[in-house]
Amino acid sequence: MESFSEFNISNPLRNAIDDLGFEKPTPIQSQSFSVIQSGKDMVGIAQTGTGKTFAYMLPILQGLKFSKDLHPRVLIMVPTRELVIQVVDEIEKFSKYMSVRVLGVYGGVNMNRQKEAVAFGTDIIVATPGRLYDLVLSRALQLKSINKLVIDEVDVMLDLGFRFQLNNIFELLPNRRQNIMFSATMTDDVYTLIHDYFQAPETISVAVSGTPLDNIKQYSYAVPNFYTKKNLLENLLQDTETYRKVLVFVSNKKSADLLFSELEDAFTSELAVIHSNKTQNFRIRSIENFNAEETRILITTDIMARGLDLDTISHVINFDTPPYPENYMHRIGRSGRAEQEGTSLLLYTEKEEPLKEAIESLMDYKIPLLEMPDAVEITNQLTYDEKPKIRERNNPLKVEEFGKGFHEKKDKNKKENQGGSYKRTIKKKYKKPKTKGDKFFRGGNKKK
Numbered sequence: 001m002e003s004f005s006e007f008n009i010s011n012p013l014r015n016a017i018d019d020l021g022f023e024k025p026t027p028i029q030s031q032s033f034s035v036i037q038s039g040k041d042m043v044g045i046a047q048t049g050t051g052k053t054f055a056y057m058l059p060i061l062q063g064l065k066f067s068k069d070l071h072p073r074v075l076i077m078v079p080t081r082e083l084v085i086q087v088v089d090e091i092e093k094f095s096k097y098m099s100v101r102v103l104g105v106y107g108g109v110n111m112n113r114q115k116e117a118v119a120f121g122t123d124i125i126v127a128t129p130g131r132l133y134d135l136v137l138s139r140a141l142q143l144k145s146i147n148k149l150v151i152d153e154v155d156v157m158l159d160l161g162f163r164f165q166l167n168n169i170f171e172l173l174p175n176r177r178q179n180i181m182f183s184a185t186m187t188d189d190v191y192t193l194i195h196d197y198f199q200a201p202e203t204i205s206v207a208v209s210g211t212p213l214d215n216i217k218q219y220s221y222a223v224p225n226f227y228t229k230k231n232l233l234e235n236l237l238q239d240t241e242t243y244r245k246v247l248v249f250v251s252n253k254k255s256a257d258l259l260f261s262e263l264e265d266a267f268t269s270e271l272a273v274i275h276s277n278k279t280q281n282f283r284i285r286s287i288e289n290f291n292a293e294e295t296r297i298l299i300t301t302d303i304m305a306r307g308l309d310l311d312t313i314s315h316v317i318n319f320d321t322p323p324y325p326e327n328y329m330h331r332i333g334r335s336g337r338a339e340q341e342g343t344s345l346l347l348y349t350e351k352e353e354p355l356k357e358a359i360e361s362l363m364d365y366k367i368p369l370l371e372m373p374d375a376v377e378i379t380n381q382l383t384y385d386e387k388p389k390i391r392e393r394n395n396p397l398k399v400e401e402f403g404k405g406f407h408e409k410k411d412k413n414k415k416e417n418q419g420g421s422y423k424r425t426i427k428k429k430y431k432k433p434k435t436k437g438d439k440f441f442r443g444g445n446k447k448k
């Protein structure tokens with residue numbers, strides 16, 4: 001779409017757009033407008049910087065009629081206090097010439113002032129899930145008039161552990177409503193949420209803008225399992241000249257911690273790890289060190305790789321093959337920007353091969369396969385998650401390990417099955433549960 005005039009927007013919005021100096025809609029804005037206006041549920045896969053806030057606000061503001069009702073009609077949920085402030089600020093700019101009331105609420109600050117503000121009435125409420133739920137429980141806020149729900153940065157929200165609060169809020173919302181969500185990455189958790197609460201949503205996915213795939217050399221390695229992948233990584237990363245600045249993607253926190261502890265001895269201070277169980281301060285420090293090239297190798301999950309200085313990354317290593325092909329595009333969009341050449345390596349097991357093929361068909365490009373260096377030891381050692389499991393007959397919920405049978409285990413075997421040794425190693429190392437610092441990051445959004 002070439003211009004905003006094709007949206008048939010009202011004059012007050014038109015004038016606000018002119019003041020902001022926006023000349024034409026971004027791709028996510030052009031594609032979302034008619035879907036949101038039609039009232040259908042929508043899932044947008046888009047990162048920050050694509051103009052996603054305006055993508056949902058433009059059609060919502062266009063359709064919002066003047067009202068004196070005290071109860072909000074639009075609910076926008078975001079994962080952090082910073083985002084509440086930012087979204088409220090944006091909405092105020094867009095609605096500059098309209099008579100629209102907007103209120104932001106978040107945890108970590110006194111609730112009484114927010115209760116008073118809610119009592120004045122609002123059209124749009126922007127909130128973190130924990131504080132929103134507390135306001136509803138204390139009867140300061142009623143959700144009965146909400147007819148549009150927007151959840152932004154859903155992947156981050158679920159990764160921070162807000163699923164429980166989201167479920168509670170969903171139960172309190174009127175059934176007749178439009179659901180709109182935005183997520184930078186698709187994950188199983190996001191998929192489940194959509195499946196549970198959305199009705200035949202339309203999915204709109206915008207690629208990372210200007211991802212110059214031409215600047216990225218892509219290769220793959222067929223590797224049998226986690227520990228062989230680790231051996232390969234250790235071997236490659238010895239070459240400090242080639243592997244100058246390396247971002248290693250793994251699909252979850254557990255693999256991130258396991259890989260970190262496995263590589264720690266070999267790379268000591270050259271290596272760092274970030275994921276959502278680390279405190280915000282820890283993550284900021286790790287990212288700063290990586291940007292300043294004090295750490296050479298950063299292990300991260302898809303969701304956490306924000307705020308990184310992407311231009312100078314020499315290698316993106318996909319330690320796991322992402323189950324949603326778009327995530328691969330987001331990952332490798334991080335190298336090879338700004339004319340800089342970057343390299344992406346994809347490590348895949350036999351089980352992950354279909355996922356690799358899905359990525360290749362999305363890109364319409366077959367990723368060249370490299371041979372494993374001779375020096376890399378191929379091991380049969382398996383992680384707990386890799387070990388084959390069978391379901392006990394007549395009890396679909398109980399998972400049994402292969403070959404264990406129904407007899408009592410020998411003592412030495414019993415030791416093996418304590419829920420993944422890495423947890424105990426980590427616990428021993430940090431001398432406290434590794435999620436402790438998270439409490440501070442969550443601010444007032446305490447887990448219920």
Ligand code: AMP
Nearest residue numbers: 022024025026048049050051052053054
């Ligand atoms: P967001 O992805 O919502 O965080 O937006 C990223 C930035 O793009 C914000 O600073 C917006 O003000 C800006 N922006 C949004 N839409 C447009 C547009 N159509 N043209 C130019 N800038 C835009």
